[in-house]
Amino acid sequence: MPNLPSPDFPPADADYAARVRESFAQQAAMALIGAELVEVAPGRIAMTLAHSARVTQQHGFIHAGIVSTALDSACGYAAATLMPADAGVLTIEFKVNLLAPARGPLLRIEGRVTKAGRTISVADGQAWQPHPNRPGEDQLVATITATLMTITGRNDVRG
Amino acid sequence: MPNLPSPDFPPADADYAARVRESFAQQAAMALIGAELVEVAPGRIAMTLAHSARVTQQHGFIHAGIVSTALDSACGYAAATLMPADAGVLTIEFKVNLLAPARGPLLRIEGRVTKAGRTISVADGQAWQPHPNRPGEDQLVATITATLMTITGRNDVRG
Amino acid sequence: MPNLPSPDFPPADADYAARVRESFAQQAAMALIGAELVEVAPGRIAMTLAHSARVTQQHGFIHAGIVSTALDSACGYAAATLMPADAGVLTIEFKVNLLAPARGPLLRIEGRVTKAGRTISVADGQAWQPHPNRPGEDQLVATITATLMTITGRNDVRG
Amino acid sequence: MPNLPSPDFPPADADYAARVRESFAQQAAMALIGAELVEVAPGRIAMTLAHSARVTQQHGFIHAGIVSTALDSACGYAAATLMPADAGVLTIEFKVNLLAPARGPLLRIEGRVTKAGRTISVADGQAWQPHPNRPGEDQLVATITATLMTITGRNDVRG
Numbered sequence A, B, C, D: 001m002p003n004l005p006s007p008d009f010p011p012a013d014a015d016y017a018a019r020v021r022e023s024f025a026q027q028a029a030m031a032l033i034g035a036e037l038v039e040v041a042p043g044r045i046a047m048t049l050a051h052s053a054r055v056t057q058q059h060g061f062i063h064a065g066i067v068s069t070a071l072d073s074a075c076g077y078a079a080a081t082l083m084p085a086d087a088g089v090l091t092i093e094f095k096v097n098l099l100a101p102a103r104g105p106l107l108r109i110e111g112r113v114t115k116a117g118r119t120i121s122v123a124d125g126q127a128w129q130p131h132p133n134r135p136g137e138d139q140l141v142a143t144i145t146a147t148l149m150t151i152t153g154r155n156d157v158r159g
Helices: A016-026 A028-033 A064-080 B016-026 B028-033 B064-080 C016-026 C028-033 C064-080 D016-026 D028-033 D064-080
Strands: A035-041 A044-050 A088-098 A106-115 A120-130 A138-151 B035-041 B044-050 B088-098 B106-115 B120-130 B138-151 C035-041 C044-050 C088-098 C106-115 C120-130 C138-151 D035-041 D044-050 D088-098 D106-115 D120-130 D138-151
Touching: A016 A035, A016 A064, A028 A035, A028 A064, A028 B028, A035 A064, A044 A064, A064 A088, A064 A106, A064 A120, A064 A138, A064 B064, A064 B088, A088 B064, A088 C088, A088 C138, A088 D138, A106 A138, A106 D138, A138 D088, A138 D106, A138 D138, B016 B035, B016 B064, B028 B035, B028 B064, B035 B064, B044 B064, B064 B088, B064 B106, B064 B120, B064 B138, B088 C138, B088 D088, B106 B138, B106 C138, B138 C088, B138 C106, B138 C138, B138 D088, C016 C035, C016 C064, C028 C035, C028 C064, C028 D028, C035 C064, C044 C064, C064 C088, C064 C106, C064 C120, C064 C138, C064 D064, C064 D088, C088 D064, C106 C138, D016 D035, D016 D064, D028 D035, D028 D064, D035 D064, D044 D064, D064 D088, D064 D106, D064 D120, D064 D138, D106 D138
Parallel strands: none
Antiparallel strands: A035 A044, A044 A106, A088 A138, A088 B088, A106 A120, A120 A138, B035 B044, B044 B106, B088 B138, B106 B120, B120 B138, C035 C044, C044 C106, C088 C138, C088 D088, C106 C120, C120 C138, D035 D044, D044 D106, D088 D138, D106 D120, D120 D138
């Protein structure tokens, strides 16, 4: 059985990666939670998210919402790589499943476009960490499906 | 047509509110994002989330993931108010719809139990802010549905 | 704490209810599963869904997907009541929580617009049945959140 | 970047496939909508769903809820392949994204376990059809993420 599609998307233009990196640098929330952008490709993004005491919940794991924040940005920027230079991207909704406690020390956060539409795009993503009991293996921490909207030439983005 | 149910839940015991407040204080992520717990009632929680530069996305609004982090905690603690003193609460999954840019200055974050089960509970929540164009009105910023699990006497919570 | 908003929506025009009833009658799937439209109001829909042997899963309850099919239509038509006469409505995504086995004999299916946008609308809905153990009470069977898109003047609705 | 995990799951026992086929045959709703079970493997299920006039919505495509019904069953049975012989499987919630109109003539419906837990499992699935404009290619119609619960030795499955 085939898995989720991994189409080879054409980038929107030659500057897509620079645009994504610049926008990411303007997301103060990414610095706040300790997320860094590590890969930008057409339709795909990878980030890291570091465990630190300040992003934890009551049991010392990274808060599910913080993992979700990184996953949401990964999906949004994955979609943005395929959008025109003057377009903005807006998350309409997302759904996250939490599969294992986020221990770190460093999560890999991936976002990938599943469907690139003119107005509506869908991206899926995963958060991974070193498996706590199986050396050399990765453990799936969380999955996301996000619905994104391309915004062009509108002032009020959700009118 | 009736709206979502608002049953009058009996609290788990007399100390439920103290337990929730203590646990909330241990969620470092809540302090990081600027969320405060303002109301605790059986099956219901209210928090505030303040806009500040450090929680923003690239357009200056509060990052959707940060709003979701507060909504997730509100749902988790709403469920926790109904659980035994020795139980833990775990978010299995949640889904968020983003309805308006989170401008602040102060969001009201609400979580409410829709179904309290022995193992699985479901909570719904909303994020509100003063409407930017209609003085005296509130604007719905986001909604959440979260599925929570009651954890008792297990070491590895997701085994 | 306020519950989900129940705004008084203005209908799109005088013929909205006739349009919705006509479209519903063209959804063959509604007749197949035993769903009937019982109320149409601006931003709100109510249907019934009858238990019958042919819509069951392996334990004799109505299949969760069948309940979801009725809930999806209820949300779509709730959104359609607020759309221009020449517009179509498209479900982009939905999420359903199943809270109790769907025993029937008759479920009440409700859909209500939470946010009516120019392009994107969000509707929430619930499925209810007579409580099997508490005479005179209703039991919440399932909840839905659906994201809908207004389609105007396009041939391929998902291009 | 890795895609969703495709672990090689050990089957619960030698009779898992027979159990799944027997249970599927008892889901009257599957026959009603025209779904057939075509593959059963540890952690994976494939079905077909045929377009017919009776499962359509107002534009002649298969109703999104009907596609979701097949996807829900595919996820549930994928999880069931890994469960003990005396266990039941219950869908707690699912989320579906609709990516293209379901034209048929025959959809392939796949479900695959993403995380197999003692109590909670998560499965993802896809619905595919022949691409209407690109001969020889498949088109992704819909995706699902479902959360399933293993039920053992309980009378009221959602108590």
